[in-house]
Amino acid sequence: MNNILITGGAGFLGPMLAAKLLKDPSNSVVLTDLQTPPQPNGVADTANLERVASNLTMTGDIERLVLMRPKWRAVFIFHGIMSQGCEENPALSTKVNLEATQALLTAVSQHKSNDNQKPRIVYASTQAVYGPPYTTGGPITDDTPGTPVGVYGTHKLIMEAHINDLNRRGIIDAFSVRLPTVVVRPGAPSRSAAAFLSGMVREPMAGLECIVPIEDRAARQVICSPRVMIENFVRVMQAPSDAMPAHVRAVYMPGISVTVGDMYDAFVKVCGKDKLELLRTERDPEAERLLNSWPQTADFGNARRLGLGCDDTCVQIYQEYVDSLTELKL
Ligand SMILES: NC(=O)c1ccc[n+]([C@@H]2O[C@H](COP(=O)([O-])OP(=O)(O)OC[C@H]3O[C@@H](n4cnc5c(N)ncnc54)[C@H](O)[C@@H]3O)[C@@H](O)[C@H]2O)c1
Numbered sequence: 001m002n003n004i005l006i007t008g009g010a011g012f013l014g015p016m017l018a019a020k021l022l023k024d025p026s027n028s029v030v031l032t033d034l035q036t037p038p039q040p041n042g043v044a045d046t047a048n049l050e051r052v053a054s055n056l057t058m059t060g061d062i063e064r065l066v067l068m069r070p071k072w073r074a075v076f077i078f079h080g081i082m083s084q085g086c087e088e089n090p091a092l093s094t095k096v097n098l099e100a101t102q103a104l105l106t107a108v109s110q111h112k113s114n115d116n117q118k119p120r121i122v123y124a125s126t127q128a129v130y131g132p133p134y135t136t137g138g139p140i141t142d143d144t145p146g147t148p149v150g151v152y153g154t155h156k157l158i159m160e161a162h163i164n165d166l167n168r169r170g171i172i173d174a175f176s177v178r179l180p181t182v183v184v185r186p187g188a189p190s191r192s193a194a195a196f197l198s199g200m201v202r203e204p205m206a207g208l209e210c211i212v213p214i215e216d217r218a219a220r221q222v223i224c225s226p227r228v229m230i231e232n233f234v235r236v237m238q239a240p241s242d243a244m245p246a247h248v249r250a251v252y253m254p255g256i257s258v259t260v261g262d263m264y265d266a267f268v269k270v271c272g273k274d275k276l277e278l279l280r281t282e283r284d285p286e287a288e289r290l291l292n293s294w295p296q297t298a299d300f301g302n303a304r305r306l307g308l309g310c311d312d313t314c315v316q317i318y319q320e321y322v323d324s325l326t327e328l329k330l
Helices: 013-021 059-066 083-088 090-110 151-168 195-205 226-238 260-271 273-278 285-292 301-305 314-329
Strands: 002-006 027-033 049-053 074-077 120-126 173-179 210-212 220-224 250-252 256-259 279-281
Touching: 002 013, 013 027, 013 226, 059 090, 074 090, 074 226, 083 090, 083 151, 083 285, 090 120, 090 151, 120 151, 120 226, 151 173, 151 250, 173 226, 195 210, 195 260, 195 273, 195 314, 220 314, 250 301, 256 260, 256 314, 260 273, 260 314, 273 279
Parallel strands: 002 027, 002 074, 027 049, 074 120, 120 173, 173 250, 210 279
Antiparallel strands: 220 256
8 A cells, every 4th residue: 555644634735635646546545634634525435544633743643643654655744834824923833834844754754664665755835935036027937046025935945945955865755846826725715815816716606705905906926726736746746756856856836827817807707797796805915915925927847847737727727616616516
């Protein structure tokens, strides 16, 4: 069996990845979060799924978790505090996004299997590691340095540097993946400055109002669909270790560059003009500051060389979400 551990297992991406991995009967998944994660949507056969509660700021919980299997094929590090949550409580971000992640990496590296093969670690970083002046001065390339504006991006970048060094020293076998904003996130809004990017489809489709914190319709964001993101996670899990230099492990996951105006146009096409009245603009300078500091366009060179996929259009992304609502009702 390929034993695969996913932290942040009650969040947005963890359960979706679990559902995808469990389509292959040779995979066995352990999903963990602060509370025992619910069963992911779309998983009928739970024989290869175990769901456990663990607080990763507790050393004992990490040890217990890592010892659950004699050997791990992969570890997806998804737990964390999101952008606005980090800005409001930097100490919590230090505890969860830095210290707990570092402790988990140490525990995984010390957990030796009989054949001494290291698990592939996939660390969910973020495009918020990029910042001015590079985010406003043209596309992000593989050579763009990280210059985050915000606690969240700063802590992710620190962890990426740590992962680069552990990987270079042969202690772990890892990639860090810098995620664009994944849209549309179902359920409740996250504590992210980018939460409205999902909310502006999800809320009106549920008959609720969504507040758009940005007035400028020309403002750009890089987004991708959950479907493409999950497919790309699996590809990163399978990528050869030498696909990138041993000390350069971070790759910007592909997304599409869209303006707020593009999103309104796609909204009208997919959700209908009548729902426009549920979108209300109310400027939030703090959310705007974070959003405007993130990438606007990128060329995704390393990602393409790794064989990662990309969405086509904002309409396609929104349509996939609306179709998923219909599937849930059937
Ligand atoms: N979703 C996106 O658009 C996006 C964009 C960029 C980066 N990312 C990164 O991808 C990863 C997954 O994203 P997501 O949207 O699924 O996140 P999420 O916020 O939905 O889930 C994160 C989970 O981490 C858990 N957690 C927090 N503290 C913990 C602790 N002490 N111990 C154990 N679990 C703890 C939370 O309970 C939560 O369920 C995150 O690390 C995030 O930073 C996501």
